Amino acid sequence: MPDSATNKADLRALLALINTAAEDAIAAYENAGCDVPNLDEPSAQPADALELKKAMRLLEGATTQLCATLAPPPSVIFTRTMAALEQASLRVAIEAKVADLLEQHPAGLHVDAIGAKVGIHGGKLARVLRCLASRHIFREVAPDIFANNRLSLFIRSTEPMASLVLMQSDELNRYSTVPLYDALTDAEYGPSYDNKRTPFSFGVKDTMPDSTVFDWYGHHPDHSARFGRGMVAMASVTEADTVVKHYPWHLLPEGSKVCDVGGGVGGVTIKIARSHTHLRLTLQDLPSVLEQARGYWAREYPKAVEEQRINFVPIDFFKDTPVEGQDIYYIRQCLHDWPDADCVKILENIRKAMLPSSRLIIHEFILQPSVATEDVPSASLAPKPLLPNYGEGSARKYQQDVNMLAVLNAKERTAEELTELGKQAGLELVRLWDFVDTGLVELKVPA
DSSP: OOOHHHHHHHHHHHHHHHHHHHHHHHHHHHHHTOOOOOTTTTOOOOSSSSSHHHHHHHHHHHHHHHHHHHHHHHHHHHHHHHHHHHHHHHHHHHHHHHHHHHTOTTTEEEHHHHHHHTSSSSSHHHHHHHHHTTTSSSSSEEEEEEETTTGGGGTTTHHHHHHHHHIIIIIIIIIIITHHHHTTTTTTTOOOOOTTTTHHHHHTTTTTTOOOHHHHHHHHHHHHHHHHHHHHHHOOOTTHHHHHHHHHGGGSSSOEEEETTTTTTTTTTOOOOOOHHOEEEEEEEHHHHHHHHHHHHHOOOOOHTTTTTTEEHHHHHHHOOOOTOSSEEEEEEGGGGOHHHHHHHHHHHHHHHHOOEEEEEEEEEOOOOOOOOSSSOOSSSTTSSOOTOOGGGGGHHHHHHHHHHHHHHHHEEEHHHHHHHHHTTOOOOOOOOOETTTTEEEEEEEO
């Protein structure tokens, strides 16, 4: 067993990692020409945040591991247990539009005045806001006087992040998170991977039996619209446009063809179109989605439509083959919605359309190895004494993995698992790309 001297050395190694990572994060702001932020004011973010995210992965992992090691275990468990109340407090603040109101009062507003305007007793609201302020969302500038800060500005009602928080704290919490244990131990639902036997389906079975989460959203249009806005926020959380900046699109010849399979309205494709005007793009999704996409592109980037640099082609990727002969096929955060057999079917259909020179780019949350073994490349592991997968620095991935289980009976995967799915579809690995929360698995047709 490790002795006290070894334990002390590990703690000091964590301190060194914290210092290095914090300096790297500061440098990421400065190298991008941004002011180093403070919590009290909004500040610009680096346009390319990959180096910042790598530094924060290390910093979050080392800081949390240090605290978990030194703190009394009951305190750590109790703090984690009470996290649900932080989510509930966020929902209160967003539903009541507190951040919207405080935007009109930059110096702060007494909680009684806030409460009178939002219809919540001031004394009770103060406790909710103080809970959030202790986690650096809002700031208490004087006793019972609250103001916005850098974080709370992102939960104004106009921000997509507000929709993401409400979606997660309302229907997903109520129908999939709360009943998770009951669903996992149910004789019918527990062992099933059917998309109508998910924990979410279990949560709504009394009112909508044999339903998927998408069936539920189909009967709740307001929540469905909120879900769409929440997905915009999710794209920003995962820095979806990192692929625009870090995949070598600029090396593709003039007129190269790129097909986004299951790309929704084209939130990433439109950024590729803006940054790389030499490419010819095709967006494929269900017909109803493409109707929205046409309107989105007409508003946001009509020039690409006018220059015929974007085509809209309907597809059901379980039944149909994508547009043939494209140089790049790109599929983002679709496979994590489906079990392995369905993913292989999707990939097989894409492979049928590929040329020998084509590449398929899978863009997903990528789980890192949680245990160091001989067959895991050391380059993919966190520096010791961190957990091999960076621990807290990768927590969002593992939370999202449980989220996919609870909502869809689906999963996030490791790079090896995605590569194996590609192999089953007749594809082989070209290279992996690490974008911190997400990554790319690039595949090709074997020679």
